[in-house]
Each structure stands twice: as structure tokens, then as C-alpha cells.
Amino acid sequence: MFIDRAVIEVRSGKGGDGAIAFRREKYVDKGGPSGGNGGRGASIYFRANSCINTLFNFRHGITIIGKDGEKGGTKLKYGKYAEDVYVDVPVGTVIYEEKDHKFIGDLNEDGKIVKVVKGGRGGKGNACFKSSTNRVPRIAENGEPGETKRIILELKLLADVGLVGFPSVGKSTLLSVVSAARPEIADYPFTTLIPNLGVVSSKGGESFVMADLPGLIKGAHLGKGLGLTFLRHIERCRLIVHVIDMGFSGRDPYQDYLDINNELKQYGFGLSDRKQILVASKMDEEGAEERLSEFKSKVNEEIIPISALTDDGIDLLIYKCVELLKTLPFFPLYDSEEEILDHKVYTLEDEEPEFYIKRPESHLFVITGDKIEKYYKMTNISTDEGMMKLITHLRKIGVDDELARMGAKDGDLVQLCDFEFEYFE
Ligand SMILES: Nc1nc2c(ncn2[C@@H]2O[C@H](COP(=O)(O)OP(=O)(O)OP(=O)(O)O)[C@@H](O)[C@H]2O)c(=O)[nH]1
Ligand SMILES: [Mg+2]
Known part of the structure; x- marks a missing residue:
């Protein structure tokens, strides 16, 4: 069988949550905040390996999952980071994202490595939030979520x-x-x-x-x-x-x-x-x-x-x-007119709005958007301070104004992921 194409899923690990903790030591009068940061989640890399000739091992559409980072601990203890995952593929494998066929990498040389999904950053522990105005912060950040991508692996023949x-x-x-x-x-x-x-x-x-x-x-x-x-x-x-x-x-x-x-x-x-x-x-x-x-x-x-x-x-x-x-040289994969860039260019179109609001029912408003959802997932709302941080952020980026503009009335329900609150002017 001649296999030269496989579609698989890759998921990087979530960052570990930051901890909320306070020092309590015998001879220290007032213990300060001592919650440590969470560890980074595993990224997933693909590596060209000349000992492998086919994409046979990927034919059943497997999922490759990176581990999550560990939670931060007390006494400023950092959570352990997760080991990154390296996936070996034949030299000549080209990787695209399935949804829009976006080019991710061309593993055209033995040993070449391409990062496909990035592990989430660890959340900050409460020790990081100490300031002159807030000496006892009861606030910590959750770890950044990992990424999930469905990717196409394509192996082109390497004939001279x-x-x-x-x-x-x-x-x-x-x-x-x-x-x-x-x-x-x-x-x-x-x-x-x-x-x-x-x-x-x-x-x-x-x-x-x-x-x-x-x-x-x-x-x-x-x-x-x-x-x-x-x-x-x-x-x-x-x-x-x-x-x-x-x-x-x-x-x-x-x-x-x-x-x-x-x-x-x-x-x-x-x-x-x-x-x-x-x-x-x-x-x-x-x-x-x-x-x-x-x-x-x-x-x-x-x-x-x-x-x-x-x-x-x-x-x-x-x-x-x-x-x-x-x-004769080896040829790049791209059309010569197409620029090969090794850095991302941000254009205006690229800038995602902070949030979107939909109104599926007259008294229900749903907030969505990658940025706001990520912020929510990284905020620990189980503490009063975490909750305040979220509410302040929503106000700051203009959610309240937009709700008012859309005609929200006191008591209407507002949803953001699994968090619900009532609207009050
Ligand atoms: N007389 C003669 N016949 C040839 C020669 N080379 C190939 N043939 C004949 O041409 C026919 C087609 O040959 P293939 O090698 O299958 O052609 P191909 O270009 O691979 O064809 P496709 O795979 O269909 O694209 C066969 O009947 C061969 O025997 C040659 O040098 N002399
Ligand atoms: Mg032929």
C-alpha cells in the first residue's frame, strides 16, 4: 500500500493553574501570599526522521495528546512543566491545517523540527499579585488552555x-x-x-x-x-x-x-x-x-x-x-510569487475583536470570542478577587456598554462559557 497522506488530531497540554496560598510560619507574624505558578503544558513538535519511510503509523487518524502542566503549590512552589512531545515523521512530510489548508511546516531535511501546537502557559499564583495596595491577594490565574488542531500530513515522493x-x-x-x-x-x-x-x-x-x-x-x-x-x-x-x-x-x-x-x-x-x-x-x-x-x-x-x-x-x-x-538544488515547495515568511505579519484584518454578543432570546445575551473566552478560562472565579477581576475586565473592554446599547434590561441573563450572571445597569 502506498500511503502518502494522513489526517490526525494534535492537542497540546493546558498550563497548570496558579495556587492561592498564604505562608503560616511559627515565627513569622503575618504570612504573605505564597501561591506558586502553574507549570507549562506540553507542546507538540514534529520531527523529520530519515529512518521512517511512510505515514503508515498515522493511517487510522490517531490523536496525539500533550500532558497538562502541574498546578502551582504552596510556599511558592512552581508546578512542574509537562515534557514536550516529539513526533517522528518521514523526511519530506509537509503539514497543513485541515480546516483551511494553512501551511504549517515542510520537514524537508533530516532532523528538522516544526512546532505544531503550543503548550498552555502556567497560571500565576497569588504571590505574583501582591502589590502595595493589595498585600493579601486572594487571586490566582488558571493555566492557559492548550490548542487543538486537526492536521494533514502529506508525504511527497522524494525522487530526484x-x-x-x-x-x-x-x-x-x-x-x-x-x-x-x-x-x-x-x-x-x-x-x-x-x-x-x-x-x-x-x-x-x-x-x-x-x-x-x-x-x-x-x-x-x-x-x-x-x-x-x-x-x-x-x-x-x-x-x-x-x-x-x-x-x-x-x-x-x-x-x-x-x-x-x-x-x-x-x-x-x-x-x-x-x-x-x-x-x-x-x-x-x-x-x-x-x-x-x-x-x-x-x-x-x-x-x-x-x-x-x-x-x-x-x-x-x-x-x-x-x-x-x-x-541542481532542492526546490522549495512554494510558488515563487508566494512570499516565504518565517515571521507572522499582523494586518488589521487579523485583529480579532475582544468579544461578540449574540441575543438568542429577548432576555438572554451570550458573550463569545476567542480572546474573552481565553481570559475567562484563565481567571479563577472561585475567589471574590478573581470574580472582581473578571467583572472589571468585562467593563473595561466594553461589554457593559454594548449590552446597554443592545437594550439589555435589569435582570436579563448574560452567559460567558459556563458562567452566568444577571445584568444590572
Ligand atoms: N518499440 C518500442 N516500444 C516501447 C518502447 N518503450 C516502451 N514501449 C511500449 O510502449 C507501450 C507503453 O509503455 P509504458 O512504459 O507502459 O508507457 P508509459 O509512458 O509508462 O504509459 P502510462 O503509464 O500509461 O502513462 C508498451 O506497449 C511498451 O512495450 C521502446 O523503446 N520501443
Ligand atoms: Mg507507465
């Missing part, structure tokens, strides 16, 4: 060379003569449905990986034929071997050449800028020489004539691949 061309031009046959791969070969189009990989060794002792990709046809970039699924596999090939059929396919080799290049261009991802070696296949067939000279009169590029039947031109092709690969 990809064989590209119309169906039945002889791509799989070529792979079978240069490597130990035994792909299916037949004279009907789309014999190859998933790419086959083969290791090619040159006479000089160098080796590289070649893939026979499924045939492309005009409109592949729009999803025609096997379409996009397979253009995707070419993205990581450093070198394209463009196979053009000089046998009696009935098509014009020159038109084939233009069509395939156009598909690569339309697909983007810099595929049309990728280095190509042109190969004229099936040179043993009748009329092939004539078709090749006509092709050459239109295209002023080097083209290597081969025959998989007679082995002609095969050694030269392998030699050319080896020489070119020495000079």
Missing part, C-alpha cells in the same frame, strides 16, 4: 528525477531498464496509476532515485486525466526527464512537447523552470528517425534518442542525469 510525458510514451518501460523497479507496462493509456520509484546506478558508481509518473494529458492542470494528483508528485523532483514518443502514436511529437510544457507551466510551483532533459523514445520504431529530425528542426534543444528495446542511448541518458543532478 521524474519521468514526464503523455500516456504510453514508454516512461515505465524506461524505469524498468534503468533500475530494478518492475512497474506495470502496457500499450493502453494510464497504465501507471501511482508512481513507481527505482534506484538508478550509473557506471561511475553514483546513484539517484527516478520515478515513472502517471501520464499527463492536455488539461491535466484542470484535473483532466489523472490530473492534479500527479502533477503534485513532480513538485519535488529536481530534474524532469521529458519523454517524447517518436514511435507511431499518431500524435505530433512537437505538439506533445508543447502541450506537456504548457501543463507544467499552468500548474505553477516553478515546474516549468525546472531543468529538463528531453528524451526521444521508441527510436527503434519505423519512421522514428524522420519524426525526430522534424522535431529537431522546430526545437533548438538537446534531445537524447533512446530505445528501451535495444538499450540505445540509455547509458548516455543516465550519465546526463548524474551530471545535472550534481548542479
Whole structure:
């Protein structure tokens, strides 16, 4: 089975809650606040590991959960932080968020690490809230909640060379003569449905990986034929071997050449800028020489004539691949127009409002929003001071004003997560 995609869930740990405690010691007159901070929750990282080849272990949509941080203790004791989790995946795995396909990371090098969900910060203990105006704070912060994300892991083939061309031009046959791969070969189009990989060794002792990709046809970039699924596999090939059929396919080799290049261009991802070696296949067939000279009169590029039947031109092709690969870089995953940023840019649209208020019934108001919900979860409302802190915050960010503007009347019910209170002007 060829597995190259998995959807899984990852959850980082919640931060430990801060503690409320007071020192009571024999010889100390008035003990001050001594509640310690909570420990940080576990973050989850993904790490490229060259010892792993497939996403097989992720196929059942597993959930990976980071531990929560421990609560703060008395006597200023900090809660223990949770150990971060490292998940090993094959080199070449790309990670996206499922909901909006947002790019998270490209694990293209052995040992590379990407943080996928961040562990929650530990809550502050009451010792942190001591001030000249409040020497006995009965207030502590809860730990920051962890994050949950559903992510897509995608493993692209890591072939150095990809064989590209119309169906039945002889791509799989070529792979079978240069490597130990035994792909299916037949004279009907789309014999190859998933790419086959083969290791090619040159006479000089160098080796590289070649893939026979499924045939492309005009409109592949729009999803025609096997379409996009397979253009995707070419993205990581450093070198394209463009196979053009000089046998009696009935098509014009020159038109084939233009069509395939156009598909690569339309697909983007810099595929049309990728280095190509042109190969004229099936040179043993009748009329092939004539078709090749006509092709050459239109295209002023080097083209290597081969025959998989007679082995002609095969050694030269392998030699050319080896020489070119020495000079070719690994390609980034992105479209060149798309900027690659390693920092987040905040724009106005990005700024989330502090809160939203909905009115599902005439006497019921519901406060929602990521920011306010996070603030609520981090406030310990089991103490009077925690409650005051929340109420003051709601007033400060304008919840009261907005409720009044929406026509809330004394006694109306207001909900924020699992907290309910009555509205009073
Ligand atoms: N005469 C001759 N026939 C060839 C040569 N190479 C391949 N063929 C024939 O061409 C047909 C198609 O070959 P494949 O290797 O399956 O072609 P493909 O490009 O992989 O095709 P798809 O997987 O469908 O895209 C088969 O019948 C092969 O025997 C060659 O060098 N000479
Ligand atoms: Mg094939």
C-alpha cells in the first residue's frame, strides 16, 4: 500500500493553574501570599526522521495528546512543566491545517523540527499579585488552555528525477531498464496509476532515485486525466526527464512537447523552470528517425534518442542525469510569487475583536470570542478577587456598554462559557 497522506488530531497540554496560598510560619507574624505558578503544558513538535519511510503509523487518524502542566503549590512552589512531545515523521512530510489548508511546516531535511501546537502557559499564583495596595491577594490565574488542531500530513515522493510525458510514451518501460523497479507496462493509456520509484546506478558508481509518473494529458492542470494528483508528485523532483514518443502514436511529437510544457507551466510551483532533459523514445520504431529530425528542426534543444528495446542511448541518458543532478538544488515547495515568511505579519484584518454578543432570546445575551473566552478560562472565579477581576475586565473592554446599547434590561441573563450572571445597569 502506498500511503502518502494522513489526517490526525494534535492537542497540546493546558498550563497548570496558579495556587492561592498564604505562608503560616511559627515565627513569622503575618504570612504573605505564597501561591506558586502553574507549570507549562506540553507542546507538540514534529520531527523529520530519515529512518521512517511512510505515514503508515498515522493511517487510522490517531490523536496525539500533550500532558497538562502541574498546578502551582504552596510556599511558592512552581508546578512542574509537562515534557514536550516529539513526533517522528518521514523526511519530506509537509503539514497543513485541515480546516483551511494553512501551511504549517515542510520537514524537508533530516532532523528538522516544526512546532505544531503550543503548550498552555502556567497560571500565576497569588504571590505574583501582591502589590502595595493589595498585600493579601486572594487571586490566582488558571493555566492557559492548550490548542487543538486537526492536521494533514502529506508525504511527497522524494525522487530526484521524474519521468514526464503523455500516456504510453514508454516512461515505465524506461524505469524498468534503468533500475530494478518492475512497474506495470502496457500499450493502453494510464497504465501507471501511482508512481513507481527505482534506484538508478550509473557506471561511475553514483546513484539517484527516478520515478515513472502517471501520464499527463492536455488539461491535466484542470484535473483532466489523472490530473492534479500527479502533477503534485513532480513538485519535488529536481530534474524532469521529458519523454517524447517518436514511435507511431499518431500524435505530433512537437505538439506533445508543447502541450506537456504548457501543463507544467499552468500548474505553477516553478515546474516549468525546472531543468529538463528531453528524451526521444521508441527510436527503434519505423519512421522514428524522420519524426525526430522534424522535431529537431522546430526545437533548438538537446534531445537524447533512446530505445528501451535495444538499450540505445540509455547509458548516455543516465550519465546526463548524474551530471545535472550534481548542479541542481532542492526546490522549495512554494510558488515563487508566494512570499516565504518565517515571521507572522499582523494586518488589521487579523485583529480579532475582544468579544461578540449574540441575543438568542429577548432576555438572554451570550458573550463569545476567542480572546474573552481565553481570559475567562484563565481567571479563577472561585475567589471574590478573581470574580472582581473578571467583572472589571468585562467593563473595561466594553461589554457593559454594548449590552446597554443592545437594550439589555435589569435582570436579563448574560452567559460567558459556563458562567452566568444577571445584568444590572
Ligand atoms: N518499440 C518500442 N516500444 C516501447 C518502447 N518503450 C516502451 N514501449 C511500449 O510502449 C507501450 C507503453 O509503455 P509504458 O512504459 O507502459 O508507457 P508509459 O509512458 O509508462 O504509459 P502510462 O503509464 O500509461 O502513462 C508498451 O506497449 C511498451 O512495450 C521502446 O523503446 N520501443
Ligand atoms: Mg507507465
